[in-house]
Amino acid sequence: MNNNQTKIGMPMQRGIGFLVFLFPFLSLITPSGIGFSSIAFVLALLCVPRKAWAAMAPHWREIRWVVAAFGFYFAFALLCVLVRPETRWDYLDKPSRMFLGLSAAMLVVLARPPRAVLWWGVIGGALAALPFIAWQRIVLDIYRPGGFLNPITFGDIALALALVAMAAAIDYRHSARKALWPALGALAGLGATLLSGTRGGWIALVLAAILFLTYARLLQTRPVRLLLIGSFALFASTFFIPAFGVQERVGQGMHDVRTWLDGGSALSNIGIRLELWTGARYIIAQHPLFGLDPLSVRAELKELAQQGVIQDVVLPFEHLHNDVLQAQATGGVFGLLAYAGILLAPFLFFARSVGRSARRSMPQFAPAMAGMLVVLAYFGFGLTEVIFWSLKGSMFYVLMVALLMGFCLSAQADPNMETQSGQ
Numbered sequence: 001m002n003n004n005q006t007k008i009g010m011p012m013q014r015g016i017g018f019l020v021f022l023f024p025f026l027s028l029i030t031p032s033g034i035g036f037s038s039i040a041f042v043l044a045l046l047c048v049p050r051k052a053w054a055a056m057a058p059h060w061r062e063i064r065w066v067v068a069a070f071g072f073y074f075a076f077a078l079l080c081v082l083v084r085p086e087t088r089w090d091y092l093d094k095p096s097r098m099f100l101g102l103s104a105a106m107l108v109v110l111a112r113p114p115r116a117v118l119w120w121g122v123i124g125g126a127l128a129a130l131p132f133i134a135w136q137r138i139v140l141d142i143y144r145p146g147g148f149l150n151p152i153t154f155g156d157i158a159l160a161l162a163l164v165a166m167a168a169a170i171d172y173r174h175s176a177r178k179a180l181w182p183a184l185g186a187l188a189g190l191g192a193t194l195l196s197g198t199r200g201g202w203i204a205l206v207l208a209a210i211l212f213l214t215y216a217r218l219l220q221t222r223p224v225r226l227l228l229i230g231s232f233a234l235f236a237s238t239f240f241i242p243a244f245g246v247q248e249r250v251g252q253g254m255h256d257v258r259t260w261l262d263g264g265s266a267l268s269n270i271g272i273r274l275e276l277w278t279g280a281r282y283i284i285a286q287h288p289l290f291g292l293d294p295l296s297v298r299a300e301l302k303e304l305a306q307q308g309v310i311q312d313v314v315l316p317f318e319h320l321h322n323d324v325l326q327a328q329a330t331g332g333v334f335g336l337l338a339y340a341g342i343l344l345a346p347f348l349f350f351a352r353s354v355g356r357s358a359r360r361s362m363p364q365f366a367p368a369m370a371g372m373l374v375v376l377a378y379f380g381f382g383l384t385e386v387i388f389w390s391l392k393g394s395m396f397y398v399l400m401v402a403l404l405m406g407f408c409l410s411a412q413a414d415p416n417m418e419t420q421s422g423q
Contacts, residue, residue: 008048008111016044017113020104021121023399024164027157028129028192031148034392037399038101045103048110052103055110059409066349066405067102069341070398074099076331076338080293087293094391098342101398108406115367115407119168123185126161130188133158133195144197153393155198156381160374160400162189163208167370183230204380208373215354215369272313273321273384276301279310280325284332291332294319319389323382326389339388346401347375353408364411371404 019040026033045052056063077095081087129147133154136145146154165185172178193201256270279301283292292300298318305312320326327339353368378397381387388394 008051012044012048013111013113016107016111017117019044020108020113020403021117021124023104023403024118024121024125024161025128027125027161027396028147028149028154029125029132034395034399038097038395041104041107041399042100044107052106052110056106059109062349062352062409063105063405066345066401069345070099070102073338073342076334080331084293086295094388094394097391098394098398101395102402104399104402105406105409108403109409112410115171115411118367118403118407119165119171119182122161122164122168123181126158126165126185126189126192129154129158129161129192130195133192137195146196149390149392151196152198152200152385153387153390155193155196156201156204156377156385156387156393157396158189158192158196159198159201159204160189160377160396162186162193163204163373163377164370164400165189166208166212167366167373170366170369200381200384201377203383204377207376207380211369211372211376272317275310275314276317276320277322277325279304279314280320280322280329282309283329284325287329287332289332289334291328291330291335294330297329319386321385323386323388326386342398343375343379346405347372349405350375350408353412356412364408367404367407367411371401371408374400374404 019037022033022040023037026037030036074092074095077092081089081091132147133145136142136147144151146152149157162185165182168185169179169182172182252268256268257274259268260271260274282304283297283300286300291297297320298315301310301314304310305315320329323339324336328336331338350368350371353364354372357363357365357368374397378387381393388397
């Protein structure tokens with residue numbers, strides 16, 4: 001391939017690097033940072049479509065399943081619109097924007113900015129989010145603050161930033177002083193998710209700990225190991241600090257479960273979820289292949305409540321508070337495959353990148369590890385929430401996955417990028 005085919009000017013190159021930084025930095029502290037970034041990446045790609053395609057073409061074999069997964073996710077949504085008269089065309093908004101979000105990977109491969117721009121955006125975003133949410137919680141006395149998002153989505157994205165910051169520390173593993181900033185970013189993200197009162201993210205944190213233990217043999221430097229041990233230990237210690245409210249939230253959750261099991265009122269955060277999941281099982285059993293559109297799912301829940309199968313506390317809720325059940329109830333087997341694809345295909349891409357990195361002096365280990373953490377985190381979020389119901393939550397996922405994919409591919413093509421990113 002002729003290098004001239006993929007050469008872009010320095011202003012464009014720096015502009016793409018700046019967009020990479022802005023995306024995580026603005027995600028939690030502005031009302032439209034995620035939406036702005038998603039549009040900006042597409043517009044930037046439209047400025048250099050041929051060069052971006054030429055830069056990505058050599059990597060097509062490695063990314064084809066990820067592209068296919070997001071393509072299937074969009075195609076299935078389009079099919080639902082075409083065959084279900086009650087499904088409106090705006091149902092395609094999120095799947096189409098998620099598919100276009102892969103443009104971020106193409107731009108990274110084309111411009112090849114140092115991945116430090118992403119790490120600093122993540123660290124800065126987490127550090128800015130903590131005082132922002134603390135102000136809402138302490139000064140404004142909001143019990144469940146969420147910034148410009150709902151508390152659950154804010155807490156989940158804050159935790160995702162913390163996990164990416166932990167992975168970023170791998171690039172600075174040879175210097176305890178340089179690893180300090182990713183450590184601060186990780187702690188800030190964990191603090192922000194605690195202040196939001198989000199409990200669903202705790203499952204994601206357990207999955208992240210398991211992943212780090214799985215690859216512990218590759219984390220051979222003391223600063224990174226201390227960061228990981230310290231972060232998880234500090235998070236666990238908050239259970240014993242009443243000001244964080246963790247103990248209260250755990251006790252409340254246990255009480256909600258006992259009340260529901262004893263046949264009492266389901267009017268509680270966990271009780272409502274348990275009732276929704278009970279109703280979802282009935283709907284899935286009756287419509288296993290293709291499911292129902294979201295409005296019909298709500299109508300079915302109302303009918304089940306009238307029959308006394310579930311309690312009517314579920315009626316005001318728009319979704320089932322579980323991504324797996326939501327995908328299957330609204331799309332049947334094919335909907336479940338579409339949901340599984342956008343998680344499994346990126347996860348396998350990053351897992352292969354980690355494997356290659358281990359054999360080649362770890363040139364892409366940090367972004368690949370970060371990618372696996374983001375995917376695992378979103379799977380964990382989806383066990384108690386429909387994180388993909390939120391457009392901002394969905395776009396954060398696809399843009400972060402796309403950027404990390406781009407940095408993995410760039411590091412594979414140029415192993416020296418690891419050294420550059422850690423400087």
